[in-house]
Amino acid sequence: MYLRDIWYFALPGETLKRGAMTHKVLLGEPLVVGRTDAGEAFALRDICPHRGVPLSAGQLIGSRESACGEALIECPYHGWRFRADGQCAEIPSLVPGQDMDVSRIRVRRYPVREIQGNIWVYIADEKRADLAPTHEPPRMPDFDDRAPNIRETMVFSCHVDHAVIGLMDPAHGPFVHRSWWWRSRKSIHEKAKAFAPTEMGFAMVEHTPSSNSLAYKILGGAPTTEISFRLPGIRIERIKAGRHRLVGLTSVTPIDEKTTEITQSFYWTMPFLSVFKPVARRFMRSFLGQDRDMVDLQQRGLRFDPRLMLINDSDVQAKWYHRLKSEWDEAVEQGRPFQNPVKPATLRWRS
Secondary structure, rough: OOOOOOOOOEEHHHHOOOOOEEEEEOOOOOEEEEEEEOOOOOEEEEEOOOOOOOOOOEEEEEEEEEEOOOOOOOOOOOOOOOOOOOEEEEEOOOOOOOOOOOHHHHHHHEEEEEEEEEEEEEEOOOHHOOOOOOOOOOOOOOOOOOOOOEEEEEOOOHHHHHHHHHHHHOOOHHHOOOOOOOHHHHHEEEEEEEEEOOOEEEEEEEEEEOOOOOOHHHHHOOOEEEEEEOOOEEEEEEEEEEEEEEEEEEEEEEEEEEEEEEEEEEEOOOOHHHHHHHHHHHHHHHHHHHHHHHHHHHHHHHHOOOOOOOOOOOOHHHHHHHHHHHHHHHHHOOOOOOOOOOOEEEEEEEO
């Protein structure tokens, strides 16, 4: 089950150049995501309504070249051209006297927002496709319109729910992410963290990082961190270290039922961290790769459709995730405001 009427991370803004288009599958739906020569990002259903050819295989005609003065997406099969809002602008095969209002032909348009270097696409249920989004994508605090300093993307061969639950799992670190620079099995100890509901999710409220997390120590001072989750699959960690800030954005995007894309982006104000970007990138790949390898292993058991368990307190966040999803679906279908089912709590576990 996918959540609808919500924003999904589509792709990094820096990967989409002016005048370029790319094919992207989100929630099993084919999209063409492009950027006009004016710099505006757009997203359409990647199927020409004439013969079903992917529009992304065509070309993007610049506004200076088109007769209407707008950027147009041209289908490679018969040259049908569409505006960035999905409206058909031209059918080359028509001759004078053939009375046809081409403007009535449309390709489905998906709302797009480009915020701080991230391109978000709003995926609505088809029966509400013409309605405006009811909310906005997340924005990283303290960074204005800056793009991330570094990011990494990796594809997991699993359903989005398993990727999200693995992302918020607080107990797997010493086993899956064992390394000298993060944690070891011997470092396991009891923890107690306070949680509170937030917009479309919940947060582990600001606290001092665990003593067995070596990576935080390189920031110096006395860092504090707040880790939040919001639907559909967005994790944001805000770290304060004196006057400096570091924010990690992890977005989980379902491609289809068996494929999920995880993109990890980091923003920071510490100039010295930029020197370590090559090393940081290796650590990011290693960290994500450890999670991916465990998910691949998990699929070997899941193919037998076992009955799974969620226990207290280490799995409470996973329970909240399922409740949040159910409430979102019900609220959307009933046309009422979302009511966060999460209540303030202190959770305890060993990791």
